[in-house]
Amino acid sequence: MKQLISSPHTVFGNSVTRVMLLVIFALVPGYIAYIWFFGWGLLINSVLCIATALACEAWMLHLRNKPLQPFLTDGTALVTALLIALALPPVLPWWLPVLATAFAIIIAKHLYGGIGYNPFNPAMVGYAMCLIAFPKQMTAWLPAMTEQGHAINFADNLRFNFTGKLPEGTGYDALTQATPLDALGIQLQLGNSVTEIQTGFAQFSQYFGVGWDWISILFLAGGLFLIYKRIITWHIPVAMLGSIGILSAIAWLYDPSSNPDPIFHLLGGASMLGAFFIATDPVSASTTPRGRLIYGAGIGAITYVIRTWGGYPDGVAFGVLLMNMAVPTIDYYTQPRVFGHDKADKP
Amino acid sequence: MRKVWDFHGGLKLDGHKSMSMQQPITVVPVPKTLVLPIQQHIGEPAHPVVQVGDHVLKGQLIAAAESFVSAPVHASSSGKVVAIEERAIAHPSGLLATCIVIETDGKDEWVPLDAHASDYKQLDPSRLRNLVREAGIVGLGGAGFPSYIKLNPAPAKTIDTLILNGAECEPYITCDAMLMRERARSILDGLLVMRHAVQAKRCLIGIEDNKPEAIKAINEALTLQEKTIVDVVTIPTRYPAGSEKQLIKTLTGIELSQNQLPVHHGIVCHNVGTAVAVGEAILEGKPLISRIVTLTGHAMGKPCNVEARIGTPMQELLDYAELKNQHTDRVIMGGPMMGFVVQETQSPVVKTTNCLLAITQQDVTHEQHPMPCIRCGECARVCPAQLLPQQLYWYARSKDFDKIQEYNLFDCIECGCCVHVCPSHIPLVQYYRFAKTEIWAQERDKVKSDHARERHEFHQLRMERKKQEDEERKRKKREMLKQSQAKDSNKQDAIQAAIARVQAKKQAQHEQENNSTVDDSNK
Numbered sequence A: 001m002k003q004l005i006s007s008p009h010t011v012f013g014n015s016v017t018r019v020m021l022l023v024i025f026a027l028v029p030g031y032i033a034y035i036w037f038f039g040w041g042l043l044i045n046s047v048l049c050i051a052t053a054l055a056c057e058a059w060m061l062h063l064r065n066k067p068l069q070p071f072l073t074d075g076t077a078l079v080t081a082l083l084i085a086l087a088l089p090p091v092l093p094w095w096l097p098v099l100a101t102a103f104a105i106i107i108a109k110h111l112y113g114g115i116g117y118n119p120f121n122p123a124m125v126g127y128a129m130c131l132i133a134f135p136k137q138m139t140a141w142l143p144a145m146t147e148q149g150h151a152i153n154f155a156d157n158l159r160f161n162f163t164g165k166l167p168e169g170t171g172y173d174a175l176t177q178a179t180p181l182d183a184l185g186i187q188l189q190l191g192n193s194v195t196e197i198q199t200g201f202a203q204f205s206q207y208f209g210v211g212w213d214w215i216s217i218l219f220l221a222g223g224l225f226l227i228y229k230r231i232i233t234w235h236i237p238v239a240m241l242g243s244i245g246i247l248s249a250i251a252w253l254y255d256p257s258s259n260p261d262p263i264f265h266l267l268g269g270a271s272m273l274g275a276f277f278i279a280t281d282p283v284s285a286s287t288t289p290r291g292r293l294i295y296g297a298g299i300g301a302i303t304y305v306i307r308t309w310g311g312y313p314d315g316v317a318f319g320v321l322l323m324n325m326a327v328p329t330i331d332y333y334t335q336p337r338v339f340g341h342d343k344a345d346k347p
Numbered sequence B: 001m002r003k004v005w006d007f008h009g010g011l012k013l014d015g016h017k018s019m020s021m022q023q024p025i026t027v028v029p030v031p032k033t034l035v036l037p038i039q040q041h042i043g044e045p046a047h048p049v050v051q052v053g054d055h056v057l058k059g060q061l062i063a064a065a066e067s068f069v070s071a072p073v074h075a076s077s078s079g080k081v082v083a084i085e086e087r088a089i090a091h092p093s094g095l096l097a098t099c100i101v102i103e104t105d106g107k108d109e110w111v112p113l114d115a116h117a118s119d120y121k122q123l124d125p126s127r128l129r130n131l132v133r134e135a136g137i138v139g140l141g142g143a144g145f146p147s148y149i150k151l152n153p154a155p156a157k158t159i160d161t162l163i164l165n166g167a168e169c170e171p172y173i174t175c176d177a178m179l180m181r182e183r184a185r186s187i188l189d190g191l192l193v194m195r196h197a198v199q200a201k202r203c204l205i206g207i208e209d210n211k212p213e214a215i216k217a218i219n220e221a222l223t224l225q226e227k228t229i230v231d232v233v234t235i236p237t238r239y240p241a242g243s244e245k246q247l248i249k250t251l252t253g254i255e256l257s258q259n260q261l262p263v264h265h266g267i268v269c270h271n272v273g274t275a276v277a278v279g280e281a282i283l284e285g286k287p288l289i290s291r292i293v294t295l296t297g298h299a300m301g302k303p304c305n306v307e308a309r310i311g312t313p314m315q316e317l318l319d320y321a322e323l324k325n326q327h328t329d330r331v332i333m334g335g336p337m338m339g340f341v342v343q344e345t346q347s348p349v350v351k352t353t354n355c356l357l358a359i360t361q362q363d364v365t366h367e368q369h370p371m372p373c374i375r376c377g378e379c380a381r382v383c384p385a386q387l388l389p390q391q392l393y394w395y396a397r398s399k400d401f402d403k404i405q406e407y408n409l410f411d412c413i414e415c416g417c418c419v420h421v422c423p424s425h426i427p428l429v430q431y432y433r434f435a436k437t438e439i440w441a442q443e444r445d446k447v448k449s450d451h452a453r454e455r456h457e458f459h460q461l462r463m464e465r466k467k468q469e470d471e472e473r474k475r476k477k478r479e480m481l482k483q484s485q486a487k488d489s490n491k492q493d494a495i496q497a498a499i500a501r502v503q504a505k506k507q508a509q510h511e512q513e514n515n516s517t518v519d520d521s522n523k
């Protein structure tokens, strides 16, 4: 007698691993552009993050008596590691990527029950924790590549990571700069106008600005690919970018001298990466269509507020974490209308 | 072209339909033994009206329906009743069921038939429905609900639209498609009979656009005059377009909620196969004793459609289609999306056996280790009932049966779309069935305990009353006792007084007699 198997008997070959691999695939163009403009630091950080992520994942699975297979190969730890690496500045002491990733995997993921049960986006928990604890290192960015090449070469970058030593004659403060978004925020608070800042500071030189724009545009392309592949839906990115765009447009129209234009907001910083790859993390995001619109719009709004009035260079991470907290409530009140039920039908 | 409406979700699936449509429908020879379960549908079983040893003719009533939701069973060939006993049947529960077993005599001899070919239009609709009931016809497309009930519009409801379901959205199954291709005229004849029974204004036949031959065949069979009332509607191929609610939405734009019946909206919906059965029952007087079964799947050597007698052991059909045993992963009754595994291939074909699907290892993506739900929402995107399967799963797992009903578990039609796309390979439908069964069980328990409580309370009440009554009685008794005692004492007083008076009189007389003074106090 055959074992009783429940219908349906055939399934479409979808899997968590497939989803995660497609996400990684979609990150590739932006990732390459990033290395092109800011040097090898990202690669070094990625290796550190991935190694830490897999080690922590394996260790936690062991502690929790879970099988390594299929959990270690589901690709989720890999995606978390890559997102942390992309969020971190390129030049860092080695222990920061390790710390951020370990925190993400051990605390934010496994202590909450592992894949599927984490209420907060693990990558953003790890990143935000480091940002709060080590603000100096976490906000020091590199200038983009110029005709002379990268600001720091691979060997020097690697040596700095592990020994903290920079080449003769280069100081850490001289090497690093704030990101354009960060610099703009600081200078605006010092009373300079947008035009003054954009002409007077190195971050807004042709190369730097162009670098960020390209990276963002390629993340946008990767994100559209994910929508096309039905890995993510359009709701969260559209709502998040929409709310950043609308809020910044209103402010800019109201007073262009103290508010940068919406394009700067959308292409600068982590808007695109955040909208398509971070906020769309399915586990911690809202799961209903209307809920996703609210969730995305909320992240966009918080991001804009932190960028404009807050003390941090970017607000995407905090936007995501704050909206993660609202997800259960959002989901409860945004259940779709069930087939055949009246529109007013609430649970 | 008619306007068609869209429904949410659903899947575009590989049809795998052509493999079983390569040759015309053939009739499977009469088997040696026929096994006829007395219950082949939702509702109550029928009651056997033959005995072991009886000789029966083809089409003879062998089990009669007694309750409302029930359908009679007829012998599907002539022969001798050799047993009435428990046999394995194909059912998700895997339980045995009472069956009437007939050893056929090979003569295949009919009982006299009572045909109404020429006069059915003069018959009263209720008489027609009765004939449909007596013919044992149940819905041949799905759960097998007795058809006469669906032909019975609620009082004061006029039926506007009679829908014939020719969508056949499940992959692999082609019995309706073949029926439409080969017996379009019989379908239309049956449709007209049904139309008379419900007095419908218009008829719609919904067919998925992956069956152009069927659409053509029906259109060609329609007479000019019929075309004024019958509309053949081509609908997009998308699973589950043939599910009753989705089909009604597609054809009319009306959405039925979970507890609404089509008839509430003046709609009646039947399967094309059922139409043929109704037509044959009325026009030729034949009860439902056979049906078209699709024999298909990559493990079948000769996929085809056959007309099989109800009661034929499935194994005979599998042999007929040259099942390749060594390649078979499992045999499914129904389609890959909603069918269930046949555990015992000697089980008989019943009125709802539309397809026997033999699939190979390659056809099933094997049960992978289910991962936790990653809340990707893919399931909600394809759910035709517009539910949130991920939330239902969450609450089914945590056995939160109140919450799961708030999320409308009972609107789930168990179509399996959500499982099909789930990246975590969660057998969601299994969880929903589990939750539904638990809730039903709880409700039954609740009803029972309500009864028990009522009984208990009543008992209490009775005891209480009895106690009160007892007390009352006792009290009365005591009072009566007192009263009687009191009376007694009065009597005694009176007696004594009387005695005293008498004595006094005597004394007085005596004293008078003795010339003494009279004592006033004694007067």
Ligand code: SF4
Residues within 6 Å of the ligand: B372, B373, B374, B375, B376, B377, B378, B379, B380, B389, B390, B393, B418, B421, B422, B423, B424, B425, B426, B428
């Ligand atoms: S498709 Fe599966 S993993 Fe995705 S939300 Fe639904 S149940 Fe969860």
Ligand code: SF4
Residues within 6 Å of the ligand: B379, B382, B383, B384, B385, B386, B387, B389, B411, B412, B413, B414, B415, B416, B417, B418, B419, B428, B429
């Ligand atoms: S099985 Fe139920 S929950 Fe799943 S898609 Fe079908 S109706 Fe929706």
